Amino acid sequence: MTESHPFFSPKTHGFVRVAAATPVSHVGDPAANAQEHLALIRQAADQGVDLMVFPELSLSAYAIDDLHMQAALLDEVERQVAVLAQATGGGTAEHELIAVVGAPLRQGDALFNCAVVMGGGQVLAVVPKTYLPNYREYYEKRWFAPATARTEDVIRLNGETVDFAPGLIFEAVNRPGFVFAVEICEDYWAPLPPSTRAALAGARILLNLSASNIVIGKADERAMLSASHSARTLSAYVFTASGWGESTTDLAWDGQATIHELGSKLAEGERFALENHLTIADIDVDRIGLDRLRNGTFADCARNEGEAATVVPFMAREDVVESELIRPLDRFPFVPDDAGRLDQDCYEAFNIQVQGLMRRMAATKGERLVIGVSGGLDSTQALLVACRAFDRLNLPRTNILGFTMPGFATSDGTKSNAWALMKALGVTGAEIDIRPAAEQMFKDIGHPYAAGEPVHDITFENVQAGLRTDYLFRLANQNRAFVLGTGDLSELALGWATYGVGDHMSHYNVNGGVAKTLIRHLIRWVADRELVGAEASPTLHAILNTEISPELVPAKDGAIQSTEGTVGPYALNDFFLFYISRFGMTPSKVAFLAHQAWGDAGAGHWPANTPDDEKVEYDLAAIKAWLRKFLIRFFQTAQFKRSALPNGPKVVTGGSLSPRGDWRAPSDGNARVWLDELEANVPD
Template identity: 40%
Template sequence: MHPHGYVRITAASPPVHVGAPRKNAVEIQVLLQQHVESDIVLFPELSLTGYTAADLFGQQQLLDAAMDALQQIVTASAGRDQLIVVGLPVSVADSLYNCAAAIDNGRLLGIVPKQFLPNYKEFYEARWFRAADGGEPATIEIENEPIPFGIDLLFRSGDAVVGIEICEDLWTPNPPSGLMAVAGSNILLNLSASTETVGKASWRTDLVKSQSGRCIAAYAYAGAGPTESTTDVVFGAHCMVAENGAILSHSRRVGDGQPAWQGATSATVDVDIQKLGHDRRTIGSFDDARSTLPRRYRKIDFSLAQTPDRALQRDIAPRPFVPSDPDTLADRCSEIFEIQSAGLAQRIRQLPQNMPLFIGVSGGLDSTLALVVAAKMCQRYDWPTSRIHGITMPGFGTTDQTRESADRLMQQLGVTRETIDIRPLCLQAFQSLQHQPLGIDAENRDVETLQLQLVQTPNDAQDLVFENIQARIRTFLLMSRGFVLGTGDLSEQALGWSTYNGDHMSMYNVNTSVPKTLVRFLVRFAGDHHFDESVRSTLHQIADAVISPELMPPTEEGAIRQSTEATIGAYELHDFFLFHFIRNGYTPDKILWLAKQAKFSEPYDDKTLADTMQTFFKRFFANQFKRTCVPDGPKVGSVSLSPRGDWRMPSDADPDAWRR
């Protein structure tokens, strides 16, 4: 078990010899040797005898051989801090139960019987087994030792709490794993023998995925394979591990369309119990369900070794807001557009009919996305796009490239266009405030003279008043006209990268919960899927440009001088930090450790990662006051910083614990 809360789980399906427990124990031990680094290794239902032994389950010889095979595995596990779970029939008094045995370091921890027996179509379990209902003995004697027995057993090692159910238990309306999760289990195991029929694998996968999400847990599933008897059915050897609604790893299976195989299948992955704990703490209804527990659960302790140096066996997405799979990304982008458009349309319906919508169009990513969303909304609801009034407001930092992109895009989308040069108003503000922009005396100077002098200032010159005046004048001009559509994105809110009561403010902000890394993909997606070639070219050009507020003057060659990412760090890092800080509640040291595992668009050394994280937390805490008063806007993903919804934080909170 890794100190950052990662537990490695293997769900494995070995070759089975029906009716030969000793041979099956050997097959299981072979797989255990292959997965010595796994914290938990799960095997299928009745894996010591074979699920298809049928009336042989009535033979004492098979039951005794299965118990001997179990002791063989218990003995072999000595010296290994690893939870091993195997399936076997267990005779208790005059009843026979389909059971899961939990083993750790030479010790049989406990035995969990199956609660729901399938007895329909190809299944006849009730012919041989009794369904457990909680009335069974609390312990049974094995090798002269009392062993905990029952449906009320959970197995605990530190923060990892394991619950076990068997096959059909999952397919019922109220799976036992739901109660186990509410009782504290964050890792759920299922020993299964599910037959492989057309379409069943998809259904099975959905069950595992949805149960892991419903229980806010990791869920491992190990299915019997094709070496079971094929007299009437075939078993697929389907193994998988899910975590909170997502399949993290899955094995080969019969019917997957790939070449046939011989031997075992397995799925191994590191599950994150710290993340599960955060989600359970923040979702209050999960705790509320504890009142429904019909019984108290016994927790049996076992040991997992601490493995701080073990390499992580899990994909760490470098852009967690942006799916890596192209089809998933396309679906995500399409859905976000729908949410943004629907939210904006509802707000527009409350306005006087045909009231124009004003948007400042800079030629940058954020205003482009907001403009595209507004245009798609008008098309969807049969409103003329001319109702959108796009205003370009060139200032002292505007370059020809972004202005031309803005003008061309507005023309292509058919919106009403207007240009207002904000420099004269800015100059008047400098003079009224007796401010010297970038150290230049603004008195008795005209706009063009001041522009020439500003361009000649050093590239590293700084002047926050100079920047804020431009941002606030743009907002003043927009809001003096009518209903203003905001453009600022989630990443800018997190970092406070906006001018208070400047570009920070609007009447409705469709981008409010879209992070910068996703904005870029949305702009490209819009070009690829919603518009013709001319618009596509413009949108891709905007998506590929340097991210800049263009408030500082350009270089003498007319290029963008002010790069946002050169100033505060790469947005892909800030979005990575933001996601894991807000969505998962991770500590800074865990986030930094994960960042070192992720494959970003370029390699970042340890100093860059640490410095950028310092910037993130410093700015995040310092700029809560801006987030406390932001305009309405739709939540589109799992992370939002709305003070009315997801994120409520004091503006004067001390970041010391995080920055240290």
């Protein structure tokens, strides 16, 4: 790695690189174990790791039973602690990082199972194990005292006195948010793990040094505990267990290592490996802090249940080098790249939409609805939802009144798709040509188009959009129905809707909580499973292959009006929307993440069944330009439209822009602070 602009370093954007170390174990041989540790420390440092954790009692080995009580072994452990501490930084240090090592250490006449936290060439503090298992195969109380048995809150180690207590908080003085705490094995099987209070006291990364012998099914249990604990405590959880080399006199070991953040798995190491290895991931401590900032329950719990904790300050490594992000990063955050998860998300999203519409119809005692069918993505998805809702309510699909309303730029392709879809679904279809009414309006308001001039301005577009909505509402009155909206979440974020009409207004909008990128996959999901009938599937696939366009301006030189050419690629806009609205991240960090996801064809993975025409790349210049446009539209020009939205169900996490939901903002704000931050921190 070479020095570069700070923008290209994960450390600049609030990431801490952690490693769960799985060393080869040497039974009762601290010197040999220390050499394995040193090799992994060197490897971790070379890979830019900031914080690494070893298994429980890694210096002595865990399964050595009464050998823990031998003075010669304990003396050697202390000598090797000094060797490892020196290797972690400061003076003649070999490397700069924080290492947490497992060791049996004495305080007075008691022996403790400890985590030794090292950095800057010295031992920073020692954390004793709180809960000692003494059931089934475990017999730790034969050798060790629990943390509550210590006689004071310091321990002397190689002539130095350091803090000695459970629940210590380690905080980097030079890296905001880099705050961690440590617990040992059984501690996180307890009903109230010590790390819970540590998280409430501010720790964002929780480390677990574990021995944890393996039996069938236990690996899943560990992963479940780590995932759920990181979700409940709004933290990252790093777990590493003993592996190859531990004594198998009566037990076996798999060396499981996992890293979770806010409930999601970032990395998992190889189990049953025969060699030293590291499991590495970049933890987003900034994101954890922003999530805690938004979660009032976490803050309330911290006030009610939290306890004062001793803070141990340390200096973290500060090298700013260009590096690829080591963590899963979906290019489409609303569309997971795991096929199984995508199927589950589509199932839930579609049924949320369907049930929302069913409830609205039941509440209004409605039996008919009116929908504009354009042959585009959004109206197609809304129509599919309507058909499924009517089927479940035992209402005839003929009570769905679909209207295609061609204007001055409607193409034969979209019009024919609209008709084919309505016929295949068995809804009542009709056509209203809006051009005569539009021409009359142009004449009435004195628009140049009425005089034969080819003026295709915003008035020209919105006259058409407005007329379509006017017709739909009056048709609803006439047929004792209500208007089903079609506008999606991405359009609401960008303000890509005509205020009061068009995609902006309806009696109920099932798409308002669904991002454009997800709508594409929902339509494909419905088509592939024939959920509304096999007859519609060919037309649905044809619609998916149609370029996104409002079709309000006639084609010029053979090129149709392109939505994405005006507002930007929906793939990028949805990416921006997710991280800005869900977490409140700075524009420069969003740009960094987008560059990591989209800047290199090999840097990410595509969701299942992604068409080739969606597999595109964007360089940093394009990302910055489109992000600038997004910020202006999102923060400055679109909020007044979002302040007057119709009802509709929230579908995706962090994905409601309703003024009654996740997002509330002034309609007369501006985007200056976000634009300034982008310009100041993202290179051209």
